[in-house]
Amino acid sequence: MAAIIPVPAFTDNYVWVLxxxxxxxxxxxxDAQPVLDYVQREGLAIRAIFATxxxxxxxxxxxxxxxxxxxxxxxxxxxxxxxxxRALAEGDVVxxxxxxxxxxxxxxxxxxxxxxxxxxxxxxxxxxxxxxTLFAAGCGRLFEGTAAQMWASLxxxxxxxxxxxxxCGHEYTLANLRFAAAVEPGNPAIGQRVQREQDKRExxxxxxxxxxxxxxxxxxxLRAREPSVRAAAQAHxxxxxxxxxxxxxxxxxxxxxxxx
Numbered sequence: 001m002a003a004i005i006p007v008p009a010f011t012d013n014y015v016w017v018l019x020x021x022x023x024x025x026x027x028x029x030x031d032a033q034p035v036l037d038y039v040q041r042e043g044l045a046i047r048a049i050f051a052t053x054x055x056x057x058x059x060x061x062x063x064x065x066x067x068x069x070x071x072x073x074x075x076x077x078x079x080x081x082x083x084x085x086r087a088l089a090e091g092d093v094v095x096x097x098x099x100x101x102x103x104x105x106x107x108x109x110x111x112x113x114x115x116x117x118x119x120x121x122x123x124x125x126x127x128x129x130x131x132x133t134l135f136a137a138g139c140g141r142l143f144e145g146t147a148a149q150m151w152a153s154l155x156x157x158x159x160x161x162x163x164x165x166x167x168c169g170h171e172y173t174l175a176n177l178r179f180a181a182a183v184e185p186g187n188p189a190i191g192q193r194v195q196r197e198q199d200k201r202e203x204x205x206x207x208x209x210x211x212x213x214x215x216x217x218x219x220x221x222l223r224a225r226e227p228s229v230r231a232a233a234q235a236h237x238x239x240x241x242x243x244x245x246x247x248x249x250x251x252x253x254x255x256x257x258x259x260x
Contacts (some may be wrong), residue, residue, distance in 0.1 A: 028131060
């Protein structure tokens, strides 16, 4: 049976390790050492490396791992990825090299200009590796893309099946939920989720993966069309917001300066 393991890196990153038997693939290895420690302890050989975007905390260990294991490196066509052996774009299909399932590539610009995601099934369960575009209860900052691009990218992810497990790049969940509660204080799903995620962290467990269904009910960035979210964004912005992109942009600006 296949498994997806979070390997902590730096202060709040996760490197995702897909494994079955003695074979493994890694997603967004920002630091090689914790990955090496894990696979050596578990007796695994890395057969493929996947990168969602070019930020150093997601690719910093890719070249070392590729050299050590002779593994191919898959990454976005529109970004510079060290040791990349195949450039990927929307609609491409790639093998995992460690499990039978394949992954379909989605273009999801916004956080970076060429950001991609990998969507597929692991033991029959839909799985999404989305880097820093969609977070649990949040989304990435707009470093290179526009609000319109990010809103479209999030819409693409939101359209995936609700049971899809969301494997994102950082442990930001509790901070994101504090913002979600400020936007929608009357949303009971957010309060319930806060309790669940706090309990996980108190037990030293990751809050990830999330699911698309859970994000649709608690993530303000996927809920910009909801009247309660639109009203909160307009009140904070102090002006009418005429469309979904404007609401999303106001939410993103609000979150950028949120200290709650």
